[in-house]
Amino acid sequence: MVIWTRVTPATAVLDVEGSWEISEYEDFHEVAARGAFSTSPSNDYTVKIDVQGLQPARYYYYRFHALDATSPTGRTKTAPAGDTDSLKFAVVSCSNWEFGYFNAYDCIADREVDVVLHLGDFIYEYGTGQYGDSTIGRTVLPPFEIISLRDYRTRYSQYRLDEGLRNLSARHPMISIWDDHEIANNSYSEGAQNHQDDEGPYSDRREAAKKAYYEWLPIREGGKHYRSFNYGSLAEVIMLDERLEGRTRPPESTSDTSYASPDRHMLGEEQLSWFETRLIDSTAQWKVIGNQVIFSEVDQSRVYPKSPRNLDSWDGYPAERKRIVAYIRDKRIDDIIFVTGDTHASWAFEVAPDPMHSYDAMTGVRLPLPLSLAPPVCRRRTGMNMKPQIR
Template structure:
């Protein structure tokens, strides 16, 4: 997601291209008048000032992360680690010793192998005679699984406000996992996209030192630390981990003439990302290949996609004037089957996972909206109407059609049921039936009935941001209503609230709940349940649902 076009960057770039990516300027101006919290931008102290984290769990292992800040810089620091079955560490499961050094910015990553499946574990590090905070993590289950609870977040902009959504997630003891769908951090400098807190460095991230410093600031945030300390995370990047609207060979927010070589910037950003995030490196020979999969027993097959740096074709310009900004139609270069988000290798990998999985639910974690979003609706046979956002899958319709072919089957291949797309990026909340031709009411020709949901092949849940702005205006409800009227396959749209999604998964259904915080302008412990939708096994379409109860007797949170 990019900055509002009215917020002037220090290094000017093109205007933003769609209404919900340029609607937050008023909020930026208002936030600039707020007093800074005493904690805003304040550095932590001590050896473990960046907290602890865990991520990329498997059934027998999990990545454990921390960062050491030695009192005196030295070529190497010895770090001990221990994992136990209880928060008192009376039942130790694993222990070991590793080293860190300046070449990896004193970060520490341990793949703790040999843990029991489906188990909550507690861990800590020690270095320089000091123990870290205690962390809590969980391995993935194997075999029969009757229920999973997963929080889903994206778009956490430190400058734009406080991570109250993270704090609320940290309090939920019954979660199995947290998914972060990208824009974990933002590249902009001071005043470019948010003024509640001052970014470090104050300039836009360009160099390895810049990316490291920004990651360090995010890891000092007390709410981010709380979430990471209590739950394992599976994360993918979107664009802002490097630069806005990135693609394989560049970005909207990258000017080679003033900001240097794109490949060098990507290399710096990814080095810092893999140092500072609790994730595995899928391919050490090519850091851009970040797609990976996770099996959560027989209940969920989770596929996490990389949609920016590996293969994405450059976004095409939208040129048709609409009430919501520039739009486009599916003709000319937009119809070129050679354009891609995933690339042939990742497409083949995804097809194999979807078709070969025996899990009840196939969850796909990815960055940009898959459902069609139009400002003028029409069936495909009538030209398909006018689309709004060329950065999401709408700008890559032939590539999207190839994913639909995976799901719908044919040519001797079976259809894939129970596919659920999980999406971030757009700073707003959406629930959609996924149909290849949602404005065609003729089911016999591959259309979709918005009343019954027949004709849908899968569903999509889109999470709002942790702090980044949506349509923060009195007209957001009216805009949402207009978009729903044009696009009836969307069952829910909220354009202005911040928060997170909560998935409750059983063999019978997947429920998605949207939880919103009351503010990001200051720290607050207020949240509210907004709504819920679910998809039943074998139905591949949405229906209204209700708030789900927490799991009984969850394992104790880390002290």
């Protein structure tokens, strides 16, 4: 279990020493574990502790002490082990500071869930007025598009001022994955739509964004960003990195000669092989896939006549998607749910090998995947071509 905080010195100092403690009791009359920490400007005074030896399926309270002050108390919950009959998780994504307060986070904080899955776009990189609404005076810092490490750190720091985000972070554990806006719009391994040559090397920006992300979120470092978590016998949560690990540049259109090429990757060979192994080796009943962009086919021609497919989603990588669906079908892997961010609308899909042919929407015949979901619950546009797999 990773617990997180940030120390804010009143004046610039080189290093800050402090301590932490964690307990099953909110008054800390018995302490399960404690220790010391040191933080400095090198990690923006953030603190992360990977606490070992906690009991499964338990609530724990934690707090930090530094600079003669004590942090607010946080609460977390460990994953269950063995037989498990229920799991409640919240799915969130796409929090844009200028579009308004993060009230949905507050709603989740008030509910009892086992874990929050954040599927990306924890922040947005745009400057004031570039993608948002300043009507309520909620403008971003810095006021320009963020590019440097200092820029990204400032933006994360501002986001942590939102009361809803603070309440959510103090109430529930979070498993997170980045999407594109933690770096730049429509990012991939070696570039991004919203990165220009006059902004410096993309690799510098990407690494700055990654460093700030790891500093400001309670996530383990040192391994691959894609990873999995077991919730007893009931579920395995598999988080995919669909941006920086192996994604190749998206096609410009479906008429590109390389559009359907097997050399076009969303995950990359190494991650794809790992994903297939996790699916076939999992002993959990349900496999919950943390997925940043819509996995299912979507015909959006009625809304965007010039862009019938969102090529930044899995519709831009049909060969790799086809391989995944075929693998699930051929290996007869059951009970898979893809949960999705990115889309700013609510969807439910049934995923078939070929949803336009040989597929019965009433019976689900030839249906290898149960569901693909995308939050939040809202409707922004109507008029999509309602294909049989779209619910």
